[in-house]
Amino acid sequence: MALNIGSDHTRFREIVRGKVRENLRKYITHGEMIGRRGRDPVSIPLPQLDVPHFRYGKNGTGGVGQGDGEPGQPLGPGEENGQGQAGDEPGAHILEVDVPLEELAGILAEELDLPRIEPKGTANIKEEKARYNSVRRVGPESLRHFRRSYMQALKRQIATDTYSFQRPRVVPIRDDMRYRSWQTVMEPVANAVVIYMMDVSGSMTDEQKAIVRTEAFWIDTWIKSQYEGVELRYIIHDAAAREVDENAFYHTRESGGTRISSAYKVAASLLKEQFPSSEWNIYCFQFSDGDNWGEDNRESMDLLKEELLPVANLFCYGQVVSPYGSGDFLATLKNTFGEDRDNLVLSEIPNRDAIYDSIKKFLGKGK
Amino acid sequence: MATVHQHALPRPLAEMQTRIEAEAASFGLDFFPTIFELVDADQLNAIAAYGGFPSRYPHWRFGMEYEQLSKGYKYGLQKIYELVINNDPCYAYLMRSNGLTDQKLVMAHVYGHNDFFKHNYWFSATNRKMMDEMANHGNRIRRYMDRFGVETVEDFIDVCLSIEDLIDIHSPFIRRREGHDKYRFGKPTEDDKPTVAAKFPAKSYMDPFVNPAGDPESEEEKPSKSPSANVDTPTRDVMLYVLERAPLKPWQADVLSMIRDESYYFAPQGQTKIMNEGWASYWHSTIMTQRTLAPEDLVDYCDHHSSTLATSPGRLNPYKLGIELFRDIERRWNKGQFGKEYEECEDAQQKRAWDTQTGLGREKIFEVRKIHNDVTFVDTFLTLEFCREHKLFSFGYEPSRERYEIESREFPKIKQRLLFSITNLGRPIIEVRDGNYKNRGELYLVHDFSGVELKLSYARDTLANLQKLWNRPVHIETVMEGKSTVISFDGSEHHIQQEGDKKASKKQTAEK
Structure with a gap:
């Protein structure tokens, strides 16, 4: 059978890619995709991919259903019929399209003209992992397949005439049991680590954090596309620093002063203990409003020079502009290291529109 | 590209088909010859994406459909059991990975559909050689793509699809034009014009004086013969109206006519969804439970039947x-x-x-x-x-x-x-009221309002596509917020004019 679905499918992906690319700056500045990402593909709402027709609006949707319930009782969510689903803003019939992270990274690279990263260090190490994708007749109880086992029991009981409609009771015996089973696959072990550091002192507002979040999403997307496996670590600090999970990273708010050196200390010890630079590609991204406690600058510079810069593939400092911060830290860095230090990138992000260029600057080094 | 029969069904399935066909016939079902093809899940998804026709014209939306189907299948959310094509012979697809019980059930179900296709009156006007026709459409569109560029043709198809449902589902039962005339939508040729009065015999150098150029009588007649003359009776077949009167290039008219043919072919399936599926389910359950169900099939059959x-x-x-x-x-x-x-x-x-x-x-x-x-x-x-x-x-x-x-x-x-x-398949009823609105060649559609408003965002974009076909401003009269409203698109911006606010018409620029 001659099937051309391949070319139509490619064409569709091309169109999606084109639309995403066209709107990339908008996605980046508005952070539209954040919070939608699962493990793999990103679901992107694409305007105008659907073919428009004359259709009834939402006030006319509804229909006839079947089942129990009194008038006025709501239907469960997600059970309304298809007509009501699309966006109801004017001019927006929106279709959600899944874009794999890899493809998104590709689009990002094309649009920002990013060079591929040259990894340092050892080749990828692989590790055995289990994938549960089949069923067996033997196995541990913890893996029993409930539905299949009972189905088997029901079949047996009907066949042997031990099933009664009056007392519909199904009892599986040893022979009916079915168990999930796995196959072993080789998966690469992570060989890159990204450490995010953020100032959560009182002077950082929610708007600044949203900028950091958007920027971090795109950095993740790109670095993940370049390495087989990536570990993410998050450090927050005010006057003292600690490692947190992703959620806490974006939602913690402290009120103390600011000591950037405290974050550098935590990062340095984390790298020393868990991610030796001989085996890991190390990326550090630091975001702050640049308002450091004056006396701390010297210590910070020392730590950066001696502990972090020598081991990191790339150290990026992004300074978000806050109404409360002085923004001196950027100048201090510039004075100490100059603009052209090989693995140190400095960028200023005054507002959302600057995210685009900032990403370009951070990742444009190909490190 | 004709559909290639891969190979005959494996023996057990072939025997099953003979048996079920005989049982179906014994109940009085009467059907087209049926060809079952055994395909794997991925092929089935691809064929389903093409609406059942493997040799359809290339278009991205089939690729989109395919992606959704294969994703649904991969995550175990959905599985296509049956796919039957209204055609003589009737094609039906069986999924290779289905169990024997499922195949049995699907076959019985297919004979129900097949009988329905053959005998239901609403299918009587459909093309029973649609497999060939679709392949023919595919070839023609591919040829246009080679000649005018993939994107040009694709963009035009997108525009046509926007009005694909503006057909008159009852018109097949009013005799349509037949034969070679069906595809000829060009300007009237010389032969079609009324004969002009004979010339007076004259020497060539005297001819301009004896037979002056321009015939006063035909001059007078011209306006009424302009291609966008008013509609005598309103028509719901907006596609045909546009096809005959819009300034389309021959290839464009051909593409539009193919899409229209396909719309008419698929319409009865939408018109008889409940009946068609009900009839097929009635027969699979009757044939299975009364004749062909083996004891070992029972649980699987019940499982499948009840989930359907x-x-x-x-x-x-x-x-x-x-x-x-x-x-x-x-x-x-x-x-x-x-x-x-x-x-x-x-x-x-x-x-x-x-x-x-x-x-x-x-x-x-x-x-x-x-x-x-x-x-x-x-x-x-x-x-x-x-x-x-x-x-x-x-x-x-x-x-x-x-x-x-x-x-x-x-x-x-x-x-x-x-x-x-x-x-009307759950869609708004829309007809052409005037093809020369305000005597300026504008197209005026009317939505036969029955209590439910149009979705504005879709309506605006559909109008914009319609305008690309018509090339002059287009309007649709409908009701919004209880007031009679005319939505217009003139090629660059939308206007919405409501009854009562004639002067303060809302202007909205077109959104790209």
Whole structure:
């Protein structure tokens, strides 16, 4: 059978890619995709991919259903019929399209003209992992397949005439049991680590954090596309620093002063203990409003020079502009290291529109 | 590109087909020859994405459809069991990975559909060689793509698809044009013009004086013959209207005509969804349970059958509604629960126990499958008793609480809702009122308003696409917020003019 679905499918992906690319700056500045990402593909709402027709609006949707319930009782969510689903803003019939992270990274690279990263260090190490994708007749109880086992029991009981409609009771015996089973696959072990550091002192507002979040999403997307496996670590600090999970990273708010050196200390010890630079590609991204406690600058510079810069593939400092911060830290860095230090990138992000260029600057080094 | 028969069915399936075909025929089903093709899941998804026609024209939306289907299959959310094509011979696809019980059931189901395609009146005007026709369309569109560029043709197809549903589903039963004329939509040729008065004989150098250029009479006639003359009678076949009168290039007219043909081909399937699925389900269950079900099939059959007929509160399952209505009709006609005497009986008890042993059930359902479509089927056979027994209710969107709610359990309301949702395939009824609006060659459509507003965002974009075809401003008259409203698109911006605010017309620039 001659099937051309391949070319139509490619064409569709091309169109999606084109639309995403066209709107990339908008996605980046508005952070539209954040919070939608699962493990793999990103679901992107694409305007105008659907073919428009004359259709009834939402006030006319509804229909006839079947089942129990009194008038006025709501239907469960997600059970309304298809007509009501699309966006109801004017001019927006929106279709959600899944874009794999890899493809998104590709689009990002094309649009920002990013060079591929040259990894340092050892080749990828692989590790055995289990994938549960089949069923067996033997196995541990913890893996029993409930539905299949009972189905088997029901079949047996009907066949042997031990099933009664009056007392519909199904009892599986040893022979009916079915168990999930796995196959072993080789998966690469992570060989890159990204450490995010953020100032959560009182002077950082929610708007600044949203900028950091958007920027971090795109950095993740790109670095993940370049390495087989990536570990993410998050450090927050005010006057003292600690490692947190992703959620806490974006939602913690402290009120103390600011000591950037405290974050550098935590990062340095984390790298020393868990991610030796001989085996890991190390990326550090630091975001702050640049308002450091004056006396701390010297210590910070020392730590950066001696502990972090020598081991990191790339150290990026992004300074978000806050109404409360002085923004001196950027100048201090510039004075100490100059603009052209090989693995140190400095960028200023005054507002959302600057995210685009900032990403370009951070990742444009190909490190 | 003709469909290639891969290879014959494996022996057990071929034997199964012979057996089920014989059983189906013995019940009185009459069908086109059936060709089953065994395909794997990925092929089935691809074929389904093409609406069942593997050799269809190239278009990205088939790729999109395919992606959705294969994703759904991969995550175990959905699985296509049957795919049947209304064609002579009738093609049906079986999925290789299905168990034997499933194959048996699908085959029986397919014979139900096949019989329906052959005998239901609403399918009588469809092209029974659609496999070939679709392949032909595919070739023509590919040739245009080679000649004018893939994107040019694709963009034009996108525009055409926007009005693909603006057809008159009843018009196939009014004789359409036949033969080679069907595809000729160009400007009238010399032959079509009325004969001009003969010239006076004259020497060549005297000719301009003896026979002056321009015929006063034909000059006068011209305006009325302009291609965008007013419509004599309003037509719902907007596609045909545009095809005949819009300034399209020959290849564009050809593409539009192909898309229109396909719309007409698919329309009866939308018009008879409940009946068609109901009929096929009725027959798979009858054939399986009375004839071909083996003891070892039982559990799998029950599992499959009950999931096909499963209902959920917010969605009316056409398989379920269809099969139950057919069974109800059969029961009523077997017991004589019809006719004047039964209808006029006031005593509910007596009505329920009514049984005159007429035994006409089987005969009646065969008659019903021949002459009805979903609208007339529901209108005629959905009874109060049926509604109660199957716990039907109507639901609607409650804007204040932003959710769907059960509206009513009153029979007339339910019936009205149901009929509304299947009338004109559940789409707004729209017709061309004027093709020379304001005497400026503008296209004026009217939405036959029946209480439900158009979705504005879609309407605006559809108008914009229609304007690309028509090349002059286009308008649609509808009702919004209780007021008569005209939405217009002139090629660069939309205007919305409501009754009563003639002067303050809202201007909205076109959004890209």
